[in-house]
Amino acid sequence: MLVWLQIEPFVDCKSQYIIASETSSANVNDQRMAIMLLKYLKEHFPRLAPKHVLADKGYDGEPVYRKIREIGAFPLIPLIHRVKLPEGVDEHLRPTCQQGHPYVYDSYDAKRDTVKFTRPKECMACPFEADGCQKVFKFRVKEDVRRFTAPGRGSEKWAQLFKQRTAIERVFAYLKLYLELGSTRKLKKRALVDIQLSYLTYNLCKLALDRLNRTMLEPQVA
Numbered sequence: 393m394l395v396w397l398q399i400e401p402f403v404d405c406k407s408q409y410i411i412a413s414e415t416s417s418a419n420v421n422d423q424r425m426a427i428m429l430l431k432y433l434k435e436h437f438p439r440l441a442p443k444h445v446l447a448d449k450g451y452d453g454e455p456v457y458r459k460i461r462e463i464g465a466f467p468l469i470p471l472i473h474r475v476k477l478p479e480g481v482d483e484h485l486r487p488t489c490q491q492g493h494p495y496v497y498d499s500y501d502a503k504r505d506t507v508k509f510t511r512p513k514e515c516m517a518c519p520f521e522a523d524g525c526q527k528v529f530k531f532r533v534k535e536d537v538r539r540f541t542a543p544g545r546g547s548e549k550w551a552q553l554f555k556q557r558t559a560i561e562r563v564f565a566y567l568k569l570y571l572e573l574g575s576t577r578k579l580k581k582r583a584l585v586d587i588q589l590s591y592l593t594y595n596l597c598k599l600a601l602d603r604l605n606r607t608m609l610e611p612q613v614a
Contacts, residue, residue, distance in 0.1 A: 400425045401591065402433060403563050405446065405556040409598060410563065410591050412436065415584055423453040430459045444468050446557040457537040466541045468554050484546030485539040489515055489525045497544025498528075506530045507540050567594060 400422075401413040414429045426447065433440065442465045447456075449470040460467040471485070481487060486494040487509060495509035509529040518525065533540045543549035567573040571590040 400429050401563070402429055403560045405559040407598075407602075408559050408563055409595055411440070413587070413591060415587055422450045423456050426451050426456050427459050430456075430463060434463050441465075444553055446554060446560070448557075452538070454538050461533070461537055467537070468541065468550060468557075470554075471538075471545070482546070484544075486544065486546055487526075487529050489518065491515075491518060494546060495529055497547040497550075500533075500542035501530075505533050507533060507542055507544055509544065563594070567591075 400415070402411045403409070404411055412429060412433050414425055414432065430445075442463065444467075445460045445463075445465045446468045449472050452469050452472045456469070457467045471483070473483070477483065477485075482492075482494040484494065486497070488494050489512060491514065493512040493514045496512055498508040498510045500507050507530070509531075511525060511527050515525055531540050533542070539545075541550075543553065567590060571593060573587065573590050
């Protein structure tokens with residue numbers, strides 16, 4: 393009998409090192425795996441303070457968001473709209489004005505744990521301006537950890553940060569192409585050992601390459 397393994401590495405998008413990982417049978421839910429990995433990270437790397445955790449929409453679940461906030465980070469995960477959107481919000485769950493324009497993410501107040509949204513520029517010439525569209529919205533993040541994050545959903549900064557997730561795809565591609573993790577036929581403990589050795593090999597190769605590049609960039613000392 394063949395048992396497919398699900399591999400969940402935690403990758404630093406900036407350095408592209410594998411920090412931690414969890415492995416399970418393929419029938420385990422992605423969100424459950426993410427929660428296990430986040431717990432492991434908090435227990436074994438208490439001094440590690442990630443600012444953001446990036447993941448694809450398969451991890452769009454409130455328990456995942458809450459666990460990410462527990463480690464002091466903000467989740468950057470695309471939304472899956474399982475139900476019809478309520479009135480007064482757009483597809484990014486931002487508040488909208490009377491004409492349907494989304495409010496603009498402004499800032500995050502760490503002291504009060506609130507995110508701030510301001511009126512969109514379209515409201516400057518809005519016929520409903522006299523009716524008094526609310527100028528500013530402030531929401532506590534803990535009220536809805538799936539909806540509110542920093543930077544806010546739909547903002548340019550959110551999109552720019554999420555682009556860094558391509559680093560994870562590069563690491564996956566390297567592991568599959570050069571270390572054959574996508575086609576291993578080892579079973580049980582041998583499979584787990586093979587995965588851990590592959591991670592170690594990858595990190596050591598990355599470290600060696602980084603040090604070589606650093607040496608080559610340093611000015612030659614006479």
